[in-house]
Amino acid sequence: MRIRHVGSRSGDKIELQMTPMIDIVFQLLIFFLLTFRIVSMEGDFNIKMPRAAPREGLPDPNLVPPMLVRLQADAKGDIIGIRLNDTPYGTYDALRNRIIELVGSDTGPGSVQETAEVEFDCDYHLRYEETIKAITAVSGYVGDDGKPVKLVEKIKFKQATAPEGGSGS
16 A cells, blocks of 8 residues: 655655744844843952051050960979970969969950960970860959959960880870
């Protein structure tokens, strides 16, 4: 049985209607032109810079010098030396008294106590309890009225390195 296609001839061409497609393209073009918004430049910030750099002069008397607390330990981890900026102190109480002298009793926003910072440099084998005692000595104490008195709140540590020839455990 032979199937014939009615109305199809081998020589017929299908023509596309171009006018409706061009109309749609122009409508899309006009739509995007009318809805386009120009954005302001990125990075255009409203920054007020100081007019000139501050002049060299005397340092601020309220500025606390950097405080480096060096804790030295023996082979068993017991404390054998406490130093604050290369000045030896025999006990944690002596260290606390020196911190009180440096920081003073001024507390609150903008005070010396708020900007003071202590950096600890501890020997590798120092026992944890000794480190906690040193942190307690510089961070505050309990006053005569039973209330805590803050001294230094910003505390950081230098990286401890294993002694040469040791296994580090």
